[in-house]
Amino acid sequence: MPIILYFYAIGILLAGALNTLFGFSVYIKNRKNISSITYALLSVAFAVWCYSWFAMLLVSNNEQLALFFARLLNFGAVFIPAFYFHWITSILEIEKENKKNIWACYILTIFFAVLSWMPSYVSGVRSVLFFPYWPTAGFLYAFYLIFAYFTFPTYGVYLLFKNLRSIDKNDKNKRNQIRYVLLGTLMGFGGGALNFFLIYNINPFGSFFEAGIFVVLLAFVPFAVPLAYATMKYHLMDIKLVLTEIVAGLVSTTLLIDFVFSIFTSANPLVILFKFAMFVIFSYFGILLIRSVIKEIEQREKIEKIEKELEKAYEVEKKALEFEKEYNKRLQEFDKIKNQFLAQVQHDVRSPLTKIMWTADLFLGGHLGKQSKKTLEEIKKIQEVAQDMRDKANSFLDTAQFRLGKAPLQLEPGVGLKSILEETVNELKFKSDSKKIYLKLAMPENEINMIADREKLKSAIFNIVDNAIKFTDKGGVSVKAENDDKIVKIIISDTGIGIPADKVKTIFEQKFERTEQAQKTTEGKGVGLYLSGQIIKYHQGKAWVESEGEDKGSTFYIELPLNIDEKTLAEQSALIGKI
Template sequence: MLSVANNILLTVVFINFILGFAVLRRNWKNPTNLAYLLLTFSIILWAISLFFFRAANSIDNILIIGKIVYTIPPFIPFFFLLFVYSLVGSKISLLKLAVFLLLPTILISVISLETSLVIAGAVIERGINQLHFGSFYFLYLSYLTLYFLIGFITLFKRYRTENNLIKKAQYRLILIGVTTAIVVGLFANGYFLTTFAFQYNWVGPIGTVFMVTLFAYAIVQYRLFNIKVISVQIFGGALAGVLLVKLLSSQGPSDFTFNSIIFIGAVVITILLIRGVLKEVETREKIQELAGKLEAANAELRQLDKAKSEFIDIASHQLRTPLSIMKGYLSMLNEGTFGKLSIKLKDPLNKIYISNERLITLVADLLDLSRIERKKLQYSFEHMQVSNVIHSIVIDFKQTARQKGLALHWRKPKKLPLVYADPQKLRQVFLNIIDNAVKYTNKGSIDISLKQDGDFIVFSAKDTGIGLTEKEAQRLFQKFVRGEEMKRAKTQGMGLGMYVAKLIIQDHRGAIWAESPGKGKGSIFFVRLPIAKSENKEDENEKQMEEFIKNI
C-alpha cells in the first residue's frame, strides 16, 4: 500500500506532465513554452526519483537513488532561468545563454552523481531512508539558490519597470510562484534536510506545483487562453494520479480489473472534457481576436477623426480672416464710406453681404464643432442684453426679407434682465435661426420675439415657411441632419448649424427646441436662457425698495 507522501509525489508528476504539454500545445515553437516544458519535465524526474528513493529498502539502492535525486535538481533552476530570459527578452542570444548556464549545471550534477562531495553515504534509521551529506553540499545548495535568485531579481526588475498592465500581471504571478518554490522546495528538500528530517522530503515538490501552475496561468491566461483548460487538466491529472495509485495498490486480479476499468474510463472522460473545453476556448479566442481587430479599427477611426478635426480647425482659421475683411468692406460700402451707392448697386451688395455672413456662420460652425469635439471650445462670458444682439441681426436681414416679399416683425423690448453669456456665440445661434427662417420661408411673415418668463429670457422665431414633421423637429439638432423639405428647398448646407447651436445653448445652461404644426404650416424655434443671478438679486432689491417707498 502506498503512503500518503508517495501518492502526493505521483500526483505532482501527473499535474506537471499535463501542464507542461498543455502549455507547449498552444505554441510549440515559442521558446518560453519550450523552456516551461523542460522545467516541468525536470520536476517530474525529480518527483519520480524521490518516489523510488522513499521506496528503496537497501543501503546500496538508497545511496544510488539518493545521488540521482540530487543530480536532477540543478536542472530545475537552469530551466527556470531560461524560462525567465525567454519571457522578458534577453539581449544575449538564448542559445549562447543556455550553453553558458548549462556548463556549471552539468558540472554540479556530475559531481553529485559520481563523487561523495554532495552525498557521502546512506542509512536507514527508524524505518526512514536518510542520506549523509558531503563537504560540497552547502556549495551545491548555494548554486541552486543563486540561479533562483538571479531569475527572481531579473523578473522583479522587469516587473518594476514594465508599463504594460498585462505583462505586469504576468510577471507578478511568476514572482509569486518562484517565491513559493524557493521557500518550500529549497528549505524542505535542501537546508532543512541537514537536520536529517528526511520524512518531509516529499514537501518540496508540492511547492513546485504552485510554481508551475502559476507559470502556466501567466503564460496562457494573459495570452487569451482560458483558465478553464488549466483547471480541467489539473483536475484530470490529479484524478488520474489517484486512480493510478489505487490501481497499483490493487489486491488480487478482480480488484486490479475493476480499478483498471475505472482508471481507463476516467482518462477517456477527462480527455473528452478537455477537448470540449478547448473547443470552447478556441471559439472565445476567435471572438477576442475579432474584438481586438475591431478595437484597432476604432482606434484608427479615432485618429482619422482627430486628423479631420485638426484639418477643419486649420482650414476654418484660414477662411475666417478673408471673410471678416470682406464683411468689413461690404459694410463700409453699404454705409457709403466710399461714396454714395446707386440703388442698382445696393441690392447686389446686400446679397453679397448676406451670403458672406452665411459663409462666416458656416466657418464658425465648423470651427466650433471641431473645438467642441476636442473639448477646446472657449467662451467669453459677460453680463449682456440679448435684445441688442437680436436687433442687430434683424436689421441685417430686413432688406433680404423685403426682397422676398416677407414681413419681418420685431419689436425690441424696452427693458429685460441681463443674461450671463458669450455675445459672439449667442449671435451665432440667433443668426442661424433667423437666417433659416428667412431662407425657408417663401411667403408670409417671420415674427421675432423676446420676453421674460420667470427666471428665463425666451427667444422665439415664428415663420410661415416649409414646416417640419414631428420626427424632423426631434432630429433637427443632431449632427449633419436636415429636414427633407429643407434639402429640396436649398441644396447647400451641411446640417451643422442647429447641432452647434444646441451645444452652445447647453453650455449656457439653456435650452433650444423647435415646434411645428406640420409640413407647409411653418415652424417656431425657441431658445431659453437663464437670467444672470446678479440680475435676479437686483430685481429683488428694486422690488423691495419700491415696496418700502410705497409703505412710507
C-alpha cells in the same frame, strides 16, 4: 507505512502529476513560444524529480533500487535551475542581455548531470526519521547547491523584482504575472529545499517535524499552478483550464496510486491489470478534455482579439474623420484666402491698364487738345497694346480659377445666343477684312435663349472664331448654329492650316503644343482654346475639333444644353477642378 509517509508520498506524486499536466497544456497551447518551451522543460525536470522521489519512498528492503531512484531524482533536479533561469529571462524578454548567463547555466547543468550518477555526488541512501531511504550527499553535492540551485534561481528572483519595480503601475497584467512567478518560486523552491536538510541529516523542524513537513507539503504540491498561470501572458491561462487540469490530475494521481499499491498488495493479476487500464483510459480522456478546453479558450481569445481590433479600427476611423473635418476647415480657409488673392491680383492688373486705355481714349477723342496725326497713331497703338494686355490678364486669371476648380460664372436665364454670335462676328470682321478672307454667319431666324454666363460664353466662342481667323490666310471662316428642344450646336469651319491627327484630341488641353507652322503664323501664349474648353465644360457642354490634316482646314464644334441643372453644375465644377 506511517500515515505521514503515506501523505508525503501522495503529495509528491500529485506534484509530479500537476507539473506533467500543466507542462503539457502550456506547451500544446503555444509550441513556438520560448517561454512555453522552457516552462514545459522545467515541468519535465520537476516531474522526473517527483516521480523518482515517489518511487524511492515505495521501495523497501532494496537499497540498490532505492539508490538508483535517489540518483535519478537528483539527475532531474540538476536541470531545474537552468530551465527556471532560462524561463525567467524569456517571460521578462531579456534573453539577449543574459545570453552568456544562460550558456553558463547550461554548461554547469551538463557537468552536474554527469556527476549526479557518481558516488562523490550521491554517496548512498539511508533511513532518516520515518523515511525508509533518503539520499546521502557526497562531497561534490555542495558545489551543485552553491553554484546551481541557489545561484541561478536567486539571480532570477532578483531580475523579477527589478523588472517589477520598472513596470508601469497601470500595467496590471504584467505586474500580476511577475507576482505569480514569485509566488510559485517561493512554493516550489522553498518546499523543495527541505530535502537538502535531510540529505545532510539535519532536522529543520525538530520535534515538530511531522507538522512542519505537512505544512511544507501543502505549499509545495500546488506550486505548478501559479507558475503555469504566469506563463501565459495577460491571463491567457483561463481559470477553467486550471480547474480542469487540477481535477484531471487528482483523479489520474489517485488511480495511479491505487494501481501502484495494488502491485504490492494484490495477488490477483487481473485486478492489477484492470486498475492499470482504468488509469490509462482516464488519463487519455483527461488529456482530450484538457485539449478541448484549450481549444475553447483559444476560440474565445480570438474573438476577444477581433473585438479589440475592431475597437482600434473604430478609433482610427474616428480620428481620420476628425482629421478630415479639420483638413476641410483649413482648406476652406485657404480657399477664401486664395480667392481674395486672385481678386486683388485681378484688380491690381486691370486698374492701370484700364487707366491707360481711358487716357488714350481721351486723347483720341480730342478731349485733351488737338494732337498730330503721328501722335494719334502712336496713342492708338498704345490703346491696342493695353487692350491686348488686359485681355491676356483676364484669360490668365480666369484660367487660374478654372485650374483650381472654381467656376467664375454668373449664370442667367434668357441669354440670347444669336446676339452673342452676331457681336462676335461684327467685332472680328475688321480682322478678317484686314487678311482679305471672308467671315460668314448663318443663324436661325428666331433667337435661341439659354441659361449661361453671357460674357464668359461670348469669350469662349470669340476665342475659337479668333483662333480660326488667325490660322487662315486663304478662303475664310464660317460660323453657324442649329438647335433642337434641348441642345444647340455651334459649328465654326475654316480653310486654314489644319491640325495634325495626333493633336486633334489635345487641342483644348492646357498641355497642347502648337505645330511649327502655327507658331510661325502667329504669336501668343496658347491659353485661349484651353480657357474656351473649360468655360464650355462649366456650361455642361463639350467642344471638339475635326480636321483632315495640315493645310486642309478645321471644323470646331460647340454643343451646349439650353438648360443647366445647378446640382450637375456643382459636380461638373468638382470634376474640372481635378483636370
